[in-house]
Amino acid sequence: MVLLQPDPFLNELTSMFEHSTEKGSVWVTLKRSSLKSKVQRNKMKTAGEPLDYRCLIRATNGKKTISTSVGAKDHQKFQASYATILKAHMTALKKRERKDKKKAADATTNKKDGESSKKRPKKV
Amino acid sequence: MVYITSWDEFVERSVQLFRADPDSTRYAMKYRHSEGKLVLKVTDNIQCLKFKTDQTQDAKKMEKLNNIFFTLMARGPDADISEVTGKEQMETQATKRGRGRKQ
Numbered sequence: 001m002v003l004l005q006p007d008p009f010l011n012e013l014t015s016m017f018e019h020s021t022e023k024g025s026v027w028v029t030l031k032r033s034s035l036k037s038k039v040q041r042n043k044m045k046t047a048g049e050p051l052d053y054r055c056l057i058r059a060t061n062g063k064k065t066i067s068t069s070v071g072a073k074d075h076q077k078f079q080a081s082y083a084t085i086l087k088a089h090m091t092a093l094k095k096r097e098r099k100d101k102k103k104a105a106d107a108t109t110n111k112k113d114g115e116s117s118k119k120r121p122k123k124v
Numbered sequence: 125m126v127y128i129t130s131w132d133e134f135v136e137r138s139v140q141l142f143r144a145d146p147d148s149t150r151y152a153m154k155y156r157h158s159e160g161k162l163v164l165k166v167t168d169n170i171q172c173l174k175f176k177t178d179q180t181q182d183a184k185k186m187e188k189l190n191n192i193f194f195t196l197m198a199r200g201p202d203a204d205i206s207e208v209t210g211k212e213q214m215e216t217q218a219t220k221r222g223r224g225r226k227q
Contacts, residue, residue: 021157030190031150032197055197075198083187092160093180 001058002066006078009057009068010085016061017089029058035069127174131185134175138166139192141173146201151193153186162186 004012016026033056034041055075058067070078128134142149149168155161162183164175177183195203 017155017157023158025154025156027152027154029150029152030193030197032146032201053197053200055194070194070198072198075194079191079194083190086183086187086190089157090155090162090180090183092157093162093183094160094178095180 002064004066004068006068006070006074009059009066010078010081012066013059013082014085014089016059016064016066017085020061021092024061027058027060027062031056031058033069126172127176131175131182134164134166134173135189135192137173138189139196141166141168141171142193142196143201144168146196164189 002012013026013028020026032053034053035056036044052071054069054071056067056069057078058065060066128137138151142151145168149166152165152167154163154165159178161176161178163177164186166173175182
């Protein structure tokens, strides 16, 4: 299990996605953790908390596992980059076929953009 | 393995599950490009909730859920989420439990 910094982790994650397009899957798991052993945690509890929790992110393609941990300060930046990577790679998912067909069928006079099924623009 | 059909129900129950036991709840995602399928799983090792999809629009909803979980996990289960806007509120509002870093 390779523990990386957030930025290298994102790079590795991107290459994982790229390499598993033909076959294979990518698993990403999120868990909250303080990254300390039980002994240390108990010690800190009796001493007087403040336990620093981080978000542990793990990714694997079945063969290789990478991980990183993100704290409260950097989680927003990480989350934005992470969302971008996912959006860029999850291209195999289907778009709403039914909506497009329905739109094409009964909206012959009302010409709407067939691709924006997610946004659903309201035109009168 | 319980597959939930409604997205909103999945989100609500996962957040509840996390808030009830933040230390053992985890959120897993599996994506298979060859099949074009996405599966989400939230479990606390006692109960398990799953959601399966092949729709692009669900991937967008999942991004929002990712944001929610990131916020909850990094800041603490008492974090005020209310989707994305909740994060901005969090900057000014201090967490009551006094866990971790206070901004």
